[in-house]
Amino acid sequence: xxxxxxxxxxxDHEHVHMFRDRTSGLTAVIAVHSTHLxxxxxxxxxxxxxxxxxxxxxxxxxxxxxxxKNAMAGxxxxxxxxxxxxxxxxxxxxxxxxxxxxAVESLGGAYVTAEDVGMADADMVAIxxxxxxxxxxxxxxxxxxxxxxxxxxxxxYLGIKAAILQGLGTDSAKxxxxxxxxxxxxxxxxxxxxxxxxxKLTLADVNLARAKDLAEELGADLADSAAIMEVEADVLSPxxxxxxxxxxxxxxxxxxxxxxxxxxxxATAADGQRIHDRGIVYAPDYxxxxxxxxxxxxxYLGQGSREEVESRIHLIPGRLAEIWAESKASGAxxxxxxxxxxxxxxxxG
Numbered sequence: 376x377x378x379x380x381x382x383x384x385x386x387d388h389e390h391v392h393m394f395r396d397r398t399s400g401l402t403a404v405i406a407v408h409s410t411h412l413x414x415x416x417x418x419x420x421x422x423x424x425x426x427x428x429x430x431x432x433x434x435x436x437x438x439x440x441x442x443x444k445n446a447m448a449g450x451x452x453x454x455x456x457x458x459x460x461x462x463x464x465x466x467x468x469x470x471x472x473x474x475x476x477x478a479v480e481s482l483g484g485a486y487v488t489a490e491d492v493g494m495a496d497a498d499m500v501a502i503x504x505x506x507x508x509x510x511x512x513x514x515x516x517x518x519x520x521x522x523x524x525x526x527x528x529x530x531x532y533l534g535i536k537a538a539i540l541q542g543l544g545t546d547s548a549k550x551x552x553x554x555x556x557x558x559x560x561x562x563x564x565x566x567x568x569x570x571x572x573x574x575k576l577t578l579a580d581v582n583l584a585r586a587k588d589l590a591e592e593l594g595a596d597l598a599d600s601a602a603i604m605e606v607e608a609d610v611l612s613p614x615x616x617x618x619x620x621x622x623x624x625x626x627x628x629x630x631x632x633x634x635x636x637x638x639x640x641x642a643t644a645a646d647g648q649r650i651h652d653r654g655i656v657y658a659p660d661y662x663x664x665x666x667x668x669x670x671x672x673x674x675y676l677g678q679g680s681r682e683e684v685e686s687r688i689h690l691i692p693g694r695l696a697e698i699w700a701e702s703k704a705s706g707a708x709x710x711x712x713x714x715x716x717x718x719x720x721x722x723x724g
Contacts, residue, residue, distance in 0.1 A: 377428075384435040387723075389415075390485060391435070394478040399470035401459065403478060404430055406438035407486050408454040411721045414484055414508070415455025416672055417441035418491030418523075419475065421498075423461045434458045436617070436639050441668070443717035444661035447694060448687070450672045453721070455486040461493065472498055476505025484508050489523065489671045492616070496522055510675035519684045520674030523667030528564025530666030530688045531636040534658050535565070535610060537692035538634040541699050542656035543609060549573035552608040554630070556580075556600065557615030558589050561636040561664070565612060566593060579603035581615070605629060613637040617660075625649045634658035647710030651702070659713035662694055 379391045390407040407415035417438060424430040434456050442454025459475060461467075479488050479502070489511040490499055496513055503509045514520035535553070540546050548569050554577045555562050566576055566589060576595035579602070580586035590597045598606055604619065607629040613619055617639030625646060633640070633655055640660045641647050650657050666688045673679040673687075698716070702709045718724045 379431060379435075382428075382432060382435055384432050384439070386435070386439050388435060388438065390482070391431070392478070392482065394475075396471075396474040396478075399468065399474040400462070400465075401471050401474040401478070402427075403460065403475055404434040404458045405478065405482065405486055406431075406434035406456055407482075408435075408438040409442040409721045409723075410453040410485060411442075411723075412446060412453050413451040414453060414487050415441070416445060416450075416452040416487040416489070416510075416668065416675070417454060417456040418489040418511070418667075419457030419459060419494060420491040421459045421461050421467060421493030423463045427460065430458045430460050440638055440661045442721050443714065444665050444668055445672065446717045446720035447662050447713065448665040448669050448672075449690075450669065451676070452487070452668075452672050455488075457486070457488050457491075459493075467498065469501060472501040473505050476502040476509070479508050480506035482508075487675055489668075510671040512674070514674065517681050518674070519670055519679050519681060521670070522560070523670050524560030525564050526670040526684060526688060527561045527636055527664055527667035528568070529685065530669075530691045531561060531565050531612070531614070531634070531663055532568040533689060533692050534663035534695055535569070535612060535632075535634045537695045538610065538632045538656050538658050541696070542632040547572065550575060551610065552577070553610040553612055554579075554598065554603050554606040554608040555612045555614060556603045556619070556635070557613065557637065558586050559614070561667075562612070562614030563589055565614060565636065566595070570595065577603065577606050577608060610634060613640050618642040620646050620650060622646065622649060625653065628653070628655065630655065632656045632658075634663060636660070636664040638664065641710060644710070647708040651708035651710075656699065657709050658695055659698060659710050661717075662698065662713055663691060665691060
């Protein structure tokens with residue numbers, strides 16, 4: 376395996392830590408990209424990787440995305456990410472979560488963890504018994520914090536509405552055809568909000584039963600989780616895992632808008648140019664999906680109520696509009712414009 380500095384996605388990360396606890400079976404990576412604005416904040420995901428190098432790549436890419444996301448959301452937080460490598464078919468154990476909590480605590484506050492793919496509220500509670508540097512814990516009604524999924528979904532929904540205005544010239548989702556890839560906590564929440572406004576939905580998820588149940592609930596169409604990328608629609612909303620916008624998949628897109636909550640949607644930086652060259656309105660993922668981190672960051676910082684969280688999430692459409700305006704003026708892809716803005720904010724412009 377190459378040294379971490381040689382990974383294509385290493386981007387002057389401040390810390391990259393590998394943890395192994397034989398007793399609990401924990402194998403984990405924590406990457407801290409930047410602490411220029413504050414502690415590196417970002418969730419931890421529990422995922423099976425056929426090759427361990429892919430887990431390091433994921434941590435590097437996701438932590439950089441969190442630096443950009445937190446900066447563009449106006450948060451005094453840097454970017455970090457945790458990855459727990461799951462053995463195929465194995466369940467999380469209290470011992471494993473405790474070991475991860477101790478790993479986070481050992482970094483002395485350089486990394487603040489929260490919920491991500493494969494993790495739940497109860498897992499955050501278990502981790503919090505072993506570290507102070509955790510957010511996304513259950514909170515009283517009206518306070519910032521708790522499950523970040525619904526707040527991420529709110530931001531993505533508002534961002535899709537902004538993209539519809541930008542790309543279609545209408546401020547309503549009524550009658551707009553939206554193909555949603557991934558209908559878990561975020562994608563499902565987005566689907567329900569769009570359906571309530573009268574959008575025509577096509578849903579897909581690797582969990583077919585989940586997609587089928589939601590389609591029946593909302594009166595939506597179903598598609599295969601791979602075929603959804605080629606559905607003819609007004610909006611493609613990726614809300615599952617990343618790297619789905621590749622040279623090949625971009626060629627086959629049949630939509631004028633791509634806007635969704637998945638992290639790292641572009642497989643490479645060149646794919647941002649490709650989607651721009653096709654004239655597709657693209658919502659940079661770390662801008663549109665910032666609702667969850669706004670929620671857990673304000674919880675961790677002890678700043679603001681649920682009302683304050685939602686007011687900040689409602690700023691997402693304005694940030695997207697600013698990016699699209701600069702993209703139009705400069706001719707640069709929206710993805711590159713957003714990157715430049717974020718890099719300047721974290722002192723790397």
